[in-house]
Amino acid sequence: TKGEFTVTGIYPREMTEEQLIETAALAESYSEHPIAAAVKAACRKELSMERISDTEEIPGHGILARIDGKRVAAGNMKLMAAENISCEENCGMGTVIYIAVDGKYAGSIVIADRIKPEAGEAILSLKESGVRKTVMLTGDKENVGISVAGELGIDRVYANLLPGDKVTQVEVLLDELSEGEKLAFVGDGINDAPVLSRADIGIAMGSMGSDAAIEAADVVLMDDNPMKIASVIRIARRTLKIVKQNIIFALGVKGLILILGAAGIANMWAAVFADVGVAVIAILNSMRVLQSK
Template identity: 55%
Template sequence: MRALTFLVISCPCALVISIPLTFFGGIGGASKCGILVKGGNYLEALSKTGVAVFDKTGTLTKGVFKVTHTAPVDGVSEKDLLESAALAESFSSHPISKSLREACPDLDARRASDAQEIAGHGVKTQVDGHTVLAGNARLMESEGITYTAAEGAGTIVYVARDGQFLGSILISDEEKPTAKAAMQGLQAQGVRTVMLTGDTPAVAELVAKDLGIDEVHAGLLPADKVEWVEKLLGQKPAKKELAFVGDGINDAPVLMRADIGIAMGALGSDAAIEAADVVLMDDDPAKISLAMRISRKCMTIAYQNIVFALAIKALCLILTALGITNMWWGVFADVGVMVLAVLNATRMLNVKQYQ
């Protein structure tokens, strides 16, 4: 009887059932808050996050651009400048391209053809038989076009036609209302924040200063972002993980390379969502710090169950070996401890969105 009691107590049901259930509860609790975690290993990794790297457009900002200023050169009308840019961008799905089309809503897209998107530069399109370029300063320089540099709190789009500079267009974005709270929440948890963006340094510095981001690197191509993430991975503290937060198709390689990839699920591209380990269904960056709190709570409950189950079983095994306990103690140490551990694990289903 003592041997049978010893055998019942040593059954690992409490650990085998409660630990996976804790992670399932964590994933379920996170999903109730609009956070899709694709596996328990990613939930555990979130609890170890030491560096959070962000894209800017569509991640920390709304990605809803509007034309706020135009600067055509002498001899070019504002209408001609906007129409040329809008037609050149008519085949692109980029938020900046959408804002240009919204500024000229009645254009006939059939006037444009042979559009070429040049990654990190802009577009090159045939409009009414003329070659029109619309993009950043790097595009003008690569095509050997003399242009007048412009400044402003936003993205500058330079436009040229048949090698002649037509002018520049200022397009401004708006920060997400919870972006600053997201940075404060992460920094309160000891997470270092970094922003990597293809936007101009002036705009990037302005946004980073306003949101309180620790470090910013601007004017980056998609390949440059991967290089910076590689550097940051080498610099991160020991036993800490690096999370990258992005939304666009250009962010997919970085999302794959980071320890934890977090994508925006509402406005984010399919490629980014597929590559990510965690998806924020409502594009709220403040949910990142919430996801980390959920993951830390999940790990705390998992460790509680492990310590509780092993401690009770060890005590009962010793008492049984000495002949002090009977089979009823064995049942408690097996089924009773399992039930208590499962009840503790169900606490993960109750998550307050903002604590």
């Protein structure tokens, strides 16, 4: 449902805004996360990879790196707590990246994500396709998650989740399913990989999705248009309908010819039709899927 991330606020404490952005961009330079891309896009300086070493990405927390010989931590409050770094909480509307250098808090950056224009219509089309409940699992702050869910018409939201928390919540949602219902999860980041593999159906956004998410998913969408999720459901239902038609038709004709043959009524040509003819008709019937809009 989210579109592009953009830096909306820079709050330096121990360095200038330009230095804070540059430090964060260097720390995020090896990350493929959309938030990292937003930070790098906000940096006006050319980044030298030679200044960076010992980069470690901690899922659900942030990044640790050594820049110009200094140990830099860039991530959320959980990372700051894990590194025993005292810092003031930034209550800005959006995702906040806290930056610390050599164990000392340096400042924070607020990043906001624009909701994709088609996201609201995508949620509506999912409900029209028979989806009973939509749930958002996000690592963002609760106020951000509630705001997005309210705007899009999402039924339930769980915020401030680590990758492990998402798996735990999916387990709860799986227990809530009625007989015959399935749970589908849509994600694109490395943090979503465990949930994609645990859900009944894992759908990865292939354009911006990480390799881990794509590998763990059952279905990969080749672009990031959420409207395609409802299309996937419609295609699957139409395909399954045609498969059932072919099975019933093939078994019915073969069974009929078998009975007629046992009674001495069917000849060799009837047997050929039951074999080759039925296969050709089933193939032609299956080709109707190609005509689906």
